[in-house]
Amino acid sequence: MAQKISLTRYLVEKQGSAQAVAPQLQLLLEVVADSCKSISSAVNKGALGGVLGTAGSENVQGEVQKKLDIISNDMLIEANEWGGTLAGMASEEMDEILPIPAQYRQGDYLLMFDPLDGSSNIDVNVSIGTIFSVLKKSGTAAVAESDFLQAGAQQVAAGYCVYGPQTTLVLTVGQGVVMFTLDRELGTFVLTQDQVQIPVDTKEFAINMSNMRHWDAPVKRYVDECLAGKEGPRGKDFNMRWIASMVADVHRIMMRGGVFMYPWDKREPEKPGKLRLMYEANPMSWLVEQAGGGATDGRQRILDIAPTKLHQRVAVVLGSKNEVDRVTQYHTQP
Ligand code: AHG
Ligand code: MN
Ligand code: MN
Numbered sequence: 001m002a003q004k005i006s007l008t009r010y011l012v013e014k015q016g017s018a019q020a021v022a023p024q025l026q027l028l029l030e031v032v033a034d035s036c037k038s039i040s041s042a043v044n045k046g047a048l049g050g051v052l053g054t055a056g057s058e059n060v061q062g063e064v065q066k067k068l069d070i071i072s073n074d075m076l077i078e079a080n081e082w083g084g085t086l087a088g089m090a091s092e093e094m095d096e097i098l099p100i101p102a103q104y105r106q107g108d109y110l111l112m113f114d115p116l117d118g119s120s121n122i123d124v125n126v127s128i129g130t131i132f133s134v135l136k137k138s139g140t141a142a143v144a145e146s147d148f149l150q151a152g153a154q155q156v157a158a159g160y161c162v163y164g165p166q167t168t169l170v171l172t173v174g175q176g177v178v179m180f181t182l183d184r185e186l187g188t189f190v191l192t193q194d195q196v197q198i199p200v201d202t203k204e205f206a207i208n209m210s211n212m213r214h215w216d217a218p219v220k221r222y223v224d225e226c227l228a229g230k231e232g233p234r235g236k237d238f239n240m241r242w243i244a245s246m247v248a249d250v251h252r253i254m255m256r257g258g259v260f261m262y263p264w265d266k267r268e269p270e271k272p273g274k275l276r277l278m279y280e281a282n283p284m285s286w287l288v289e290q291a292g293g294g295a296t297d298g299r300q301r302i303l304d305i306a307p308t309k310l311h312q313r314v315a316v317v318l319g320s321k322n323e324v325d326r327v328t329q330y331h332t333q334p
Contacts, residue, residue, distance in 0.1 A: 005191040007033055007169070007180050019175050021157075028085040028109055028134065029157060033169055033180075033189055035079040036130055036161035039072045039116070040182060043128065043163045052123050060095040060311055061276075068122050069093050072115035072130060085109050088143040090310055092279055097310065099143045109156070110135040110148055112279040117160075118245020127164035129247025133283040134158065145310055152282030152303035159283065162251045168192070170254060172290040177254065198293040199257035202320040204239045206249045207261040214265035218298065218330035246275065250284050250318070254291060259319040261327065263298060273297070273315035277307055281314045294324030298331040 005013075011026045021029070042051050055065045073093040080086060081098075084105035090097045092114045100106055111134055118128040134157040137147045159171040167182035169189050177196040180189035205226050212220065226238040241258070243249050249260050262275050275281050285295030285302040295302045295318035302314065317327045 004183070004186075004188075007171075007189040007191070010178065010180075010191055021173050024085045024107055025109065025134070025157060025173070027083060028080070028107075028111070029159075029171070029173075031079050031083050031085075032076070032111070032132055032159070033161075035076045036167070036169060037182060037187070037189075038075045038079070039068075039130055040161070040163050040167040042068065042071055042075070043122075046125065059093050061092070063119075065093060066116070066119045066122050068128075069116045069119055073113075076111075076113055076115050076130075080111060083107070086111055087137045087147070089113070090145075090148055090278065091115055092276060092311075097143065097145050097148060108137050110137050110143070112148065112283075114276070114279045117247045117280070118243070121243070121245050121248075126245065127162055127243060127248035127251075128245050129160050129162040129251075131160045131247060131280055131283050132158065133279055133286075148278065148310060149307045151306050152277075152285055155282060155286050155303075158286045160247045160250070160287070162247050164248060164251075168251065170196070170251065170287060172287050174286075174290065177287055177291040179254075196254055196291045198253060198288065198291045198320055200292065200321040202257040202259060202323055203236055204241060204252075204256075204258035205261070205323070206241050206243075206253075206258060206319075207263075208242055208244070209240070211265050211267070214267050215263060216265070216331075218327065218334060219261065219263045222327050222330055246280060246284065250288070253288070253293070253319045257320045259317065259323040259327070262316045264315040271313050273313045275314060275316050277302070277305060277312050277314040278310060281316050284316075285318055288318045292321060293319050294321045294328075295319075296324060296328045298328060 055067045055070050057065045082104045085107035088099045090112045114131040157173045161169045169180045179193040181192040183190045229237040288295050297315040
């Protein structure tokens with residue numbers, strides 16, 4: 001039988017090669033993976049673990065927090081604060097950055113996360129996930145929000161874990177995308193796919209169609225052309241999927257291609273989009289690019305956006321390269 005390659009072994013075997021992952025980063029990624037195991041276990045318990053329902057509080061974005069949003073956030077903090085690899089953390093569920101408490105060893109890395117993505121799906125037993133992004137802090141001054149405000153192109157690691165029929169961890173350290181499936185009997189993430197590639201063409205799109213009347217003309221044009229099918233300008237029929245968990249929608253695209261859009265719309269015109277740049281769009285964009293796909297806000301590459309705020313929002317178009325290029329072209333050369 002072929003040997004199982006654990007996440008630890010995968011990272012260790014890179015040591016000594018040109019693709020070596022710094023030991024501190026390796027440790028950090030293993031601890032993040034451990035937190036994902038804990039979250040997966042809480043998710044699996046569902047009603048039996050008393051983890052469903054709302055927590056009765058709101059986050060900085062004014063969204064009602066679910067119990068699992070808070071539980072997952074706490075699990076990530078507790079696992080990562082003592083490891084000595086981090087200078088600070090930031091999360092969708094925390095208004096401000098969290099510097100590593102003084103009693104623990106300080107490191108150079110910065111960890112950002114969406115602890116529980118797809119919160120509206122928790123109580124209905126549909127796939128949800130965790131998204132994370134790792135940056136490096138420069139200088140020796142005490143960590144501040146400004147240290148986190150780096151463009152996505154500066155990420156040193158990014159990933160997500162999807163809690164679905166299987167728990168799958170998807171990771172990049174800038175050398176392509178790898179997938180690990182949680183083996184519950186062994187308690188380890190086992191390598192199940194190396195060098196993931198997103199097909200450049202697709203017949204599948206993902207967007208929340210109920211917002212159609214609020215969209216801008218380029219997005220409406222693109223979706224209208226998909227809907228026109230074989231008889232339309234695209235000359236082929238398209239299928240549509242919308243899970244309402246970005247992690248699950250992106251995972252489908254990683255596995256078989258497709259395009260995912262959460263565009264700017266007229267509901268809240270002052271906001272550039274719904275999704276958050278630092279811990280949703282940036283890590284997902286890097287993963288998608290590392291798998292041969294594209295990611296823009298409709299006009300420019302997401303990874304090139306210089307952030308100004310921790311919780312800033314952004315429009316997102318990502319997935320199969322040729323479709324992302326087409327949507328971007330509809331915005332830039334209408
Ligand atoms: P979160 O649960 O972390 O707030 O993120 C939810 C996001 C994203 O996962 C998903 O694609 C989108 O919100 C769904 O939004 P709609 O409910 O507007 O379709
Ligand atoms: Mn999210
Ligand atoms: Mn979330």
